[in-house]
Amino acid sequence: MSNILAGKKGIIFGALDHQSIAWKVAERCVEEGAQIALTNAPVAMRMGEINALAEKCKAPVIAADATSLEDLENLFQKSMEHFGGKVDFVLHSIGMSVNVRKGKVYTDLNYEWMQKTFDVSAISFHKMMHVMWKLDAINDWGSIVGLTYIAAQRVFPDYSEMAESKALLESFARSFGYHFGTAKKVRVNTISQSPTMTTAGQGVKGFHEFFNYADKMSPLGNAPAEDCANYCIALFSDLTRYVTMQNLFHDGGFSTMGMNPAVLQ
Ligand SMILES: NC(=O)c1ccc[n+]([C@@H]2O[C@H](COP(=O)([O-])OP(=O)(O)OC[C@H]3O[C@@H](n4cnc5c(N)ncnc54)[C@H](O)[C@@H]3O)[C@@H](O)[C@H]2O)c1
Numbered sequence: 001m002s003n004i005l006a007g008k009k010g011i012i013f014g015a016l017d018h019q020s021i022a023w024k025v026a027e028r029c030v031e032e033g034a035q036i037a038l039t040n041a042p043v044a045m046r047m048g049e050i051n052a053l054a055e056k057c058k059a060p061v062i063a064a065d066a067t068s069l070e071d072l073e074n075l076f077q078k079s080m081e082h083f084g085g086k087v088d089f090v091l092h093s094i095g096m097s098v099n100v101r102k103g104k105v106y107t108d109l110n111y112e113w114m115q116k117t118f119d120v121s122a123i124s125f126h127k128m129m130h131v132m133w134k135l136d137a138i139n140d141w142g143s144i145v146g147l148t149y150i151a152a153q154r155v156f157p158d159y160s161e162m163a164e165s166k167a168l169l170e171s172f173a174r175s176f177g178y179h180f181g182t183a184k185k186v187r188v189n190t191i192s193q194s195p196t197m198t199t200a201g202q203g204v205k206g207f208h209e210f211f212n213y214a215d216k217m218s219p220l221g222n223a224p225a226e227d228c229a230n231y232c233i234a235l236f237s238d239l240t241r242y243v244t245m246q247n248l249f250h251d252g253g254f255s256t257m258g259m260n261p262a263v264l265q
Contacts, residue, residue, distance in 0.1 A: 004237045006033035009083040011075070013039050013066060013128070014093030014147075017049050019198045021147060022093035024229035030057045032233055034089075037079045039064045066094050066124035072131040079137075086139045089236035092128060092146040095121045095200050097162045106160045114161050121165035122172065129176045129188070141185045143236045146173055147228075148190040148247065150255055158205040170247050177245035187244035191231055194222035194251045216262045218252030 010029060014022035015038055029036050038054055042063040054061045062078050064071035080086060098113035099106075125146050132138050151159040152166035170190050177188035195201055195211045204210070215222045231250045234240055249255045 003033040004233060004239070005029055005089075008034045008088040008236065009036070009079075009085070010034055010087055010089035010091070010236060011037050011039060011079055012091045012093070013064075014091070015040060015050055015053055016044050016047070016199055018053075019225070020093070021193065021196060021198060021225045021228050022091060023053055024225045025091050025093070025232045026053055026057050026059070028226075028229040028233050029089075029236070030059075032237075034236070035059075035083060037062055037075075037082060039075050041065045066092075066128060067119045069127055069131060072128055073135065076131055076135050076137040080135075086137055087132075087142065088139050089143045090128065090132070090138070090145070091232060092125050092144070094124055095147070095162065095165070097121070097160060097165070097203075100160050100162065100203060100205075104160075106157065109161060117161050118165055118168060121162065122168035125169050126172045126176065129172070129180070133179070138180075138184065138186055141238070141241055142187075143240070144173075144176075144180070144186065144188045145232055145235050146170075146188075146190045148192045150192050150249070150251065152192070152247075153255075156210075158210070162204075173247070174245045181244050185241075187235075187241070189235055189243060189245070190247045191228065191235070192247055192249045192251060192255070193228050194218065194224075194254060196222070196225050196228070198225070213263065214251075214254055217257050217260045218254040219257070219260070220252035222254075223250050223252050 012022050012026045036059045038059050038061045062075050064075040097117045099109050148166045151163040173188045173190045180186035195214050
C-alpha cells in the first residue's frame with residue numbers, strides 16, 4: 001500500500017454489509033492512510049453489520065437518512081467535530097427503488113414510490129452536496145464521488161426507474177461540479193460500475209443471468225467491488241486533481257462493446 005490518502009479525512013455513505021461497494025471503499029481508505037466516518041440510514045444500521053466495519057476502521061458511525069437535510073447537517077457537523085476540521089472526500093453509495101422492491105413493472109409505476117426512489121437514489125446526492133456547501137464542510141481540492149450505472153444512458157429494462165435515478169444523479173454531479181469547482185476547486189464525479197453482487201444489485205430481476213451476460217460481454221470481465229474501491233481511492237487522491245464533472249466507466253470495457261462473440265457461444 002502506498003499511503004496515498006495519508007492525512008485525508010472522508011465520509012463513506014452506504015456500507016450495509018461486507019458485500020457493499022462502500023464497505024470495500026472504507027477498508028481501502030483506511031489502508032491508504034485516511035481517517036473516515038461511516039454513515040447509513042438508521043434502519044439499515046439495525047440490519048447491517050456496520051459496527052464491525054467501524055471497529056476495523058476505527059471510525060465513528062453517524063446515522064443519517066440521506067433524504068433528510070436535518071440528518072445530513074448533523075452528520076457533517078458531527079464529522080467535522082470528530083476530525084477537528086473539514087473533510088477531504090465523500091462517497092455517495094446509495095440506491096433503492098421502491099417500485100422494483102414491490103414488484104411494479106415499468107409500464108405501471110406508482111408515482112409516489114417513484115418520487116421516494118428519486119429522493120433516496122439521486123436527490124440525496126444533491127442534498128448531501130447542498131449541506132456540504134452550506135456548512136463549508138469540504139476542503140479546497142476535495143473530491144466527491146457518487147456511484148452509478150450505465151442504465152442512465154442505455155436501456156436495461158429490468159433496471160426500471162433506477163435508470164432515471166442514475167441519469168439524475170449523474171446530472172447533479174455535473175451541475176454541482178461546476179459550482180464546487182469554481183468556488184473551491186472541489187471535484188465531483190460519478191463512477192459507472194459493472195453489475196456487482198451486493199444487496200442492491202441482487203434486488204434487480206434476473207440479476208444473476210445479467211451479471212453473467214455482462215461478464216462475457218466485457219473484454220476484461222465485470223469489474224469487482226474491490227477494484228471499484230481502488231478507483232474511488234484514485235479519485236479521492238491528489239493524483240486526479242483535475243478530473244471533474246465526469247461520468248467514469250469502471251466496467252471492464254462493457255460500455256464500448258457492441259457485440260462480443262463470447263456471448264453467442
Ligand atoms: N451492485 C451493482 O450491481 C451496482 C452497479 C452499479 C452501481 N451500483 C451503485 O452502487 C451503490 C452502492 O450499492 P451496492 O451495490 O453496494 O449495494 P448496497 O445494498 O450494499 O448499498 C446500498 C446502500 O444504500 C443505503 N441506503 C438506502 N436508503 C438510504 C437512505 N435513505 N439513506 C442513507 N442510505 C440509504 C443502504 O442502506 C445501503 O447501504 C448504489 O448507488 C448502486 O446503485 C451498484
